[in-house]
Amino acid sequence: MGLEKLNSLYREVILDHAQNPHNKGKLASASHQITLNNPTCGDVINLQINLDDTDKIKEVAYTGEGCTISQASASMMTEAVKGKTKEEALKMAKTFSDMAIGKKHSEADLKELGDAQILTSIMEFPARIKCATLAWWALQRALLQESDED
């Protein structure tokens, strides 16, 4: 088989996000933030979010280190959730997590993910699923953490 199969994982758009990440950096302040790591590989993400008065994601940024997949996924995730409400973002995170563990999801839900839906190809590489989901878990945890405190 060789490396040809790699093309289905490392698609142009994924490599582009990894090499030219969107929303990478620090916000001056954040209403929600979290640092998550994957202890098995050392990947780490710090995610910052600012919600506006209507609970919409006004700003989102991340810093972190990791493989091409985890970095591309973080870039695509931040791009996909910008301007969404907290509720919508949480739904997207669930769709992505479900998709990554092979659970059923509707085509409409998948569309909502934007570029990030291309990472469905991760299903062919079970060892790499965690790399792709780290950013979405961070999103979920960051948004839910706050509501715990409410």
Added chain:
Amino acid sequence: MANFKQYRTDFPILDQTVNGEKLVYLDSAATAQRPTPVLNRVMKFYQTDNANVHRGVHTLAERATADYEAARVTVQKFINAAKPEEIIFTKGCTDALNLVAATYGQANIQAGDEIVISIAEHHSNLIPWQQLAKQKGAILKYIGLTDDGELDLADAKQQITDQTKLVAIAHATNVLGTVNPIKELAQITHQHGAVIVVDGAQAVAHMPVDVQALDVDFYAFSGHKMMSPTGIGVLYGKADLLATMPPYQYGGEMIGEVHQQASTWAPIPYKFEAGTQNIAGAVGLAAAIDYLNQIGMTQIAAHEQALVQKLLPQLLSIDQLTVYGPHDPAKHTGVVAFNLTGLHPHDLATALDMEGIAVRAGHHCAQPLMEYLQVTATARASFYLYNTEADVNALVTAIKKAKEFFRIGTGETK
């Protein structure tokens, strides 16, 4: 080197394709594969001799006990311990190191004492000491490395002082592929009245080990890295030290007398073997040692050295590739960690997997070392007696292909 090819057929697992390519297994530092004689021995034990040990008067119990104790003697001879009772069966190397921390450490480490380890330790030979130091108010000190990744012996002499009570160090390291000067370290340790605990997980399967010649106080290793089933390991300890140590766990098998309010303990090694042990694991470990002895540890070390002699120059000639640890093959075991600039080792490992090559990628349970090396993770290839020069070449070719796929060093992005 050619005669090693004959052993490959003893490992049926190696005869398969992965992702459409011939499997090249280069992850033996994580766990070795098991040869058919070991698997057969374990099956035979379960089919003919299985019973609990040291308890029954019936014939099977006798046979199982004889098998289990024979395994202890096999281990004793393999590492040249003075007595069989210096061999304690554990569930692995981590368990063996935790045993020392929980017994010898609890009884002997006090506030202000020093515990000295190296920066290149696996977490299993780091966290037990870190937590013991925290609990006791002791001081955990680290020996650094030289520029080429070897243990800095001059620094060791600085770090080990009269306040040091325990030194814990790997015999062979699991990332840098170095062999530490255990005999010298034991001497230094003893001059200061401390004890030395050696993590032999990456050494005992790959080179001759003589615990008396090294003069170590404790020597821990796992069976699965030397081709036994998982769940069995060994702690060697000098008899006089073991005798003074409190038990590790309490329960059946480890007792002398039990009364309502007090108990006494069995003599060593049984004091440290509470409950039913991994009997078939011990039998399998003995079979693995028999297999290794048939080939000869010196020959195995020479075979791995020959592979590293082939591998390292080829890796070092790849532009944008960094090899961690010594670049002199003579100073390198069959454990080789490396990175391609700009490519995360997970991406590299996935690419190699597509070529049928199994390597490890990550922090290798050595996060303080990763920090020290200023990397988040590395790829690691590790070789064993069943690996061949063809495996070396397959790895080098696949790395070059991966480099091309990800366009490393071309200045353009894919």
